Amino acid sequence: MNKMSVPEFINQFKQRYSGLSDIQEHSAKRVYIRIPRENLKDAAHILFREMGAKFSIASGVDVREGFEVLYHFTFDKHGFICTIRVLAPRDDPKLDSLVSIIPGTIWIEREIYDILGVRFEGHPNLKRLVKAEFADENEFPFRKDFDIKKFKEKHGLPTPE
């Protein structure tokens, strides 16, 4: 079978995708595509439905500009990983949920909502998942401004020395 290289993939992606994108070719096995959050569903549809990528996992990071969510797609037959990066601004942390396109994102989006506080619009069951039961809905441990001392004092837990 013909293996698709990363530059070939970028060409094919550009032909199908019409919105803004910032493509960073990191290595022969890794490519990052930064897109505005309005185009997230289009890009996921192109990668998952049209180009046959496999959804591996999503991850969320608190960066300076806001909360960045990275959707990692793997092309197992071609041997590289494509990561879609979208930014949710700090004052309005909302993204479109990909559950309607990729059912496998249901759990990881719920977990990212629970510990990072990014709201996924259109998610069928956006409830808390892994946080301790006594923690409040608006306490997000993976945010940079989360204060572990205040959190422990508030809930009456033993504070670190």
Added chain:
Amino acid sequence: MSNLSTRWLKKSPWVYHVGTGGCNNCDIEILDCLTPRFDVERFGIKLVVSPRHADVLLVSGPVTYHIKPRLQEVYKQAPKPCVVACIGACACSMGIFKDAYSVAGPVDKVIKEVDPNAIFVYVPGCPPKPETMIMALVKALQKI
């Protein structure tokens, strides 16, 4: 203690595996310990599916707030005398998860809340070797 139940316990300790929020590394080593390479069944150590049958609880992982009441319930259901084996650095002392937002405490602290006289055996390591676990169990059973 030299009553009938402890004599049985020494002959053939049945173990029950409790995962309390570990990273699965210790769990894999426990499985290695039980499978034919080390084959602890030749010593009569057998994995059981219910804490009500268990003589030894193998606990791996720092105890998270979610699992804390469940672990205490499992300990209450195990027939006494019962040895609690803390497998791995996290179960012994919380390891790198000390002071984390989700961790309630090491295994001994959590279980001493329901039974101050519980018997513990600590197997540190990340993960501990199967030989270490077998040796710890043997030492614990000699002490009883």
